[in-house]
Amino acid sequence: HSIKFIDIAAKQVDEEAQRMLSDLRDVKVPAVLPESSTIRYSIDWTDEDGLNKNFHAEYLQEFIETFYRRIVELIDRGVAQQKRLATN
Structure with a gap:
């Protein structure tokens, strides 16, 4: 550490x-x-260099893409639910 x-x-x-x-x-x-609502990420860490900039960039990109996709899915699900409630 x-x-x-x-x-x-x-x-x-x-x-x-x-x-x-x-x-x-x-x-x-x-x-x-x-x-299904949680995601675990791991990234290699060294005491000498800390985070490798390339691996860290890949990790951040994956995090951003996953976060964006999951938020869009939740919004779409909420909109669909509101439409169903409005038609009932």
Whole structure:
């Protein structure tokens, strides 16, 4: 881990913050959102270089495209639902 990207308290990794983050990611969010509503991404990280700019660009592009597609799907679904309600 790089000191820049984790919580530090009293010059040590804040274990409570790490536990809370893990609990949120692994327990609380999955308990309220169906798996189909979440997407996990991973990207390689090195202490020396951090993120590889090319891999990071690919990751961001994939994130943007997925986000856009999912939002459009949700809007289309909402519009269709409103039309069905209006005709009933």
